Amino acid sequence: MIIQIDHLVKRFGQNEVLKDVSLGVNKGEVISIIGSSGSGKSTLLRCINLLESYQSGSIQFEGKNILSSIKEINSYRAQVGMIFQSFNLFSHLSVLENCVIGQMKVLKKSRADSERLALETLEKVGLAQFAKTSVMTLSGGQKQRVAIARTLCMEPKVLLFDEPTSALDPEMVGEVLNVIKSLALEHRTMIIVTHEMSFAKEVSDRVLFMDKGIILEDGTPDQLFNNPKEERTKEFLSRFRTQ
Amino acid sequence: MITILSKIPNDLWGASAYIFSKYAPLFYFGAKNTLIIALSGTIIGLIIGLGIGILRALPVYDYDSKLKHSVVKFIRFITSIYVEVFRGTPMMVQAVFIYNIFLPVFKNAKLFAGIVIVSINTGAYMAEIIRAGIQSLDKGQNEAARSIGMNNFQTMVFIILPQAIKNAFPAIGNEFVVNIKDTSVLNVIGVTELFFQSTTVAGIIYRFSDTFFVTALIYLFLTYSTTLILKYVEHKMNLGGYDGPQSQTTPLIKAHYVEKEKTL
Ligand SMILES: Nc1ncnc2c1ncn2[C@@H]1O[C@H](COP(=O)(O)OP(=O)(O)O)[C@@H](O)[C@H]1O
Ligand SMILES: [Mg+2]
Numbered sequence: 001m002i003i004q005i006d007h008l009v010k011r012f013g014q015n016e017v018l019k020d021v022s023l024g025v026n027k028g029e030v031i032s033i034i035g036s037s038g039s040g041k042s043t044l045l046r047c048i049n050l051l052e053s054y055q056s057g058s059i060q061f062e063g064k065n066i067l068s069s070i071k072e073i074n075s076y077r078a079q080v081g082m083i084f085q086s087f088n089l090f091s092h093l094s095v096l097e098n099c100v101i102g103q104m105k106v107l108k109k110s111r112a113d114s115e116r117l118a119l120e121t122l123e124k125v126g127l128a129q130f131a132k133t134s135v136m137t138l139s140g141g142q143k144q145r146v147a148i149a150r151t152l153c154m155e156p157k158v159l160l161f162d163e164p165t166s167a168l169d170p171e172m173v174g175e176v177l178n179v180i181k182s183l184a185l186e187h188r189t190m191i192i193v194t195h196e197m198s199f200a201k202e203v204s205d206r207v208l209f210m211d212k213g214i215i216l217e218d219g220t221p222d223q224l225f226n227n228p229k230e231e232r233t234k235e236f237l238s239r240f241r242t243q
Numbered sequence: 244m245i246t247i248l249s250k251i252p253n254d255l256w257g258a259s260a261y262i263f264s265k266y267a268p269l270f271y272f273g274a275k276n277t278l279i280i281a282l283s284g285t286i287i288g289l290i291i292g293l294g295i296g297i298l299r300a301l302p303v304y305d306y307d308s309k310l311k312h313s314v315v316k317f318i319r320f321i322t323s324i325y326v327e328v329f330r331g332t333p334m335m336v337q338a339v340f341i342y343n344i345f346l347p348v349f350k351n352a353k354l355f356a357g358i359v360i361v362s363i364n365t366g367a368y369m370a371e372i373i374r375a376g377i378q379s380l381d382k383g384q385n386e387a388a389r390s391i392g393m394n395n396f397q398t399m400v401f402i403i404l405p406q407a408i409k410n411a412f413p414a415i416g417n418e419f420v421v422n423i424k425d426t427s428v429l430n431v432i433g434v435t436e437l438f439f440q441s442t443t444v445a446g447i448i449y450r451f452s453d454t455f456f457v458t459a460l461i462y463l464f465l466t467y468s469t470t471l472i473l474k475y476v477e478h479k480m481n482l483g484g485y486d487g488p489q490s491q492t493t494p495l496i497k498a499h500y501v502e503k504e505k506t507l
Contacts, residue, residue, distance in 0.1 A: 049390055050306065051386055051389065051390065052305075053304065053305035053306040067306060070306060070307065070308065073306070074389075074392045074393065074394045075392060076392075077389060077390055077391070077392045078391060078392025079392075080390075081390070081391070082386075082387075082390040084383060084386070084387065084390075086381075086383050087383075088381070088383035088384060088386060088387035089387070090384065090387065090388070090402055091384075091406065092405045092406050092409065101401060101402075102391035102392065102393065105393060105397050105401060106391060106392040106393055106397070107392075147387075150387075150391065151390075151391065154391050154392065
């Protein structure tokens with residue numbers, strides 16, 4: 001287990017958004033999370049990355065409680081990369097600098113080493129020729145690929161994707177999903193919140209269905225998509241198929 | 244005396260031209276001091292404002308210790324007193340108060356006193372400008388920085404501030420223009436800035452409206468040329484990236500416009 005979540009509870013004021021969520025993530029596993037909007041998917045990812053704290057329960061990363069040392073929170077975060085729906089690229093920096101700054105400031109690598117890895121990574125997501133460009137001028141699909149490259153440059157052990165294609169025009173979804181697929185082939189540990197059902201089916205080792213703050217169903221893509229046990233899962237999937 | 248007075252033309256423009264040419268060195272001296280005080284006051288005020296603005300925007304998170312929460316609360320309280328007091332009282336009152344309290348320090352260094360007063364006053368406004376600049380940024384910028392492992396300091400210095408300052412630049416520049424005009428209140432403690440000098444000139448020749456017409460034109464010249472320069476700098480700063488709404492569908496530039504990659 002690289003990540004072990006036990007009885008996680010998260011409330012925003014009175015609103016209990018995660019109710020006793022437990023989840024183990026194996027190294028190299030690709031997990032997709034599906035579920036309707038407001039079911040707590042983003043909040044779960046944000047708790048794993050500690051962008052949100054939580055009221056009770058625990059999250060262990062490589063056997064260590066992530067809240068045991070406040071001082072190590074930043075170095076923990078660098079190991080758990082997050083890709084956001086709205087990209088959140090650093091808009092005052094070039095494509096290359098977006099990928100370099102974390103390596104230099106957080107990992108304390110030299111500029112030459114950082115640029116080398118940045119260019120390699122940009123090559124991988126098909127954007128090396130845009131290295132010197134301002135991120136403001138990119139298309140949405142390109143922005144998201146830069147965001148993925150920026151995260152990869154930190155060489156994280158786990159990647160968290162929060163609806164990486166939801167803000168994109170339909171014709172750009174493919175280019176981003178292809179990049180994520182290539183990462184899945186490298187057996188990286190990934191948790192992907194997505195509404196792209198066929199993609200989830202294709203890349204995932206496991207699919208979770210979240211409903212009203214709990215993980216209602218957890219199984220292989222085949223079990224979950226072709227043979228869901230829970231009524232709510234069936235209902236959710238049927239809504240998706242007819243759309 | 245009589246001879247000088249009788250030589251002054253009677254129409255506004257004629258009188259003004261005469262007064263300006265006759266007392267140019269006095270006006271020049273005042274205008275120079277006005278600019279010195281306004282410029283130093285704005286720059287020092289900006290430095291104060293950056294410090295205070297950052298302190299006021301310091302983030303705390305749920306997982307931070309109780310101690311850190313109380314320290315941040317305390318800092319916000321103290322800095323808000325500074326900001327509210329200096330924004331909520333006239334600079335003329337501040338000038339008299341500060342000058343007299345620190346009289347043993349300032350002695351006759353009135354120009355220095357003027358710079359100190361304008362700096363402290365401007366700092367309060369700048370603090371709010373910087374804080375607003377920080378808070379206007381999308382919170383995704385902060386989250387992305389933290390998610391790659393940056394600490395609060397790195398997030399602030401490398402991600403938030405560069406963008407906040409750029410966004411706040413027009414407001415920062417405006418403070419400079421305001422200061423050029425507002426240094427006139429330092430006349431109350433006898434700083435020899437433009438207003439003080441004008442009073443002197445008007446007192447010599449007993450022609451207030453004509454003299455202060457010249458004064459107004461000089462202030463207007465100073466503020467308008469400053470505004471033009473600031474606009475130019477702003478324009479230059481914005482060339483780096485396109486900030487407006489944009490389609491996510493079409494890339495605005497093609498690969499061949501991109502500079503050749505540096506070989507490493
Ligand atoms: N910062 C926040 N403050 C208060 N409530 C929030 C916040 N973020 C999310 N919520 C609430 O938590 C619930 C789950 O949200 P979220 O995790 O974003 O769901 P999902 O990603 O599955 O759509 C929603 O009811 C939402 O309104
Ligand atoms: Mg969400």
